[in-house]
Amino acid sequence: MPGKCDPAVGKSALAQMFRNDGAHFQKNYTLTTGIELLVKAISVPETSDSVEFFIFDSAGKDLFSEMLEKLWEQPNVLCLVYDVTNEQSFNNCAKWLEKLRAQAVGMHIPGVLVGNKTDLVGRRVVEQKQAQEWADKHGLEYCETSVKEMKNFEAPFNILAKSFHQLYKEKVETFHSLA
Structure with a gap:
């Protein structure tokens, strides 16, 4: 699962918080310089199944990294993260999605758009309605989080788990219908 967006929007903090079940929020977070792999199994909401996430957390500036090209060959789900106080990070989501x-031409890749840093209420510039409409237009789910306040940080991963599970079930059903 590629985790893509601009630097300093909170994607690494979100991924780490998820991996550690909300155990810590590192205030002085070092910008990701390469690509970090995070692995975690979670239960799929409303089912008895679980999925194992392999989260590739990459530096936001690495848009055309050769290594990313390899990792992106067969993505299953996508998580786009932007900072609600940074309009440019929101606008850049279109570039990441296009990339x-x-x-993955011809593939259906479910995904979620995540507005992070909702704790910075007075500095917010990207409104929820605007982001929700953009997500709907591009076939993505939408949610908002505050990693700093540990609010809703599991929501994007639960959405992705459900989306992947549904995709997997459809593929299995297609396979059985051909057999």
Whole structure:
């Protein structure tokens, strides 16, 4: 699962918080310089199944990294993160999505758009309605989080788990219908 967006929007903090079940929020977070792999199994909401996430957390500036090209060859789900106080990070989500879709032509890749840093209420510039409409237009789910306040940080991963599970069930059903 590629985790893509601009630097300093909170994607690494979100991924780490999820991996550690909300155990810590590192205030002085070092910007990701390469690509970190995070692995965690979670239960799929409303089922008895679980999925194992392999989260590739990459530096936001690495848009055309050669290594990313390899990792992006067969993505299953996508998590786009932006900072609700940074309009440019929101606008850049279109570039990240275009990049992924160009890499995976003909594939349906479910995804979620995540607005992070909702704790910075007075500095917010991207409104929820605007982001929700953009997500709907591009076939993505939408949610908002505050990693700093540990609010809703599991929501994107639960959405992705459900989306992947549904995709997997459809593929299995297609396979059985051909057998």
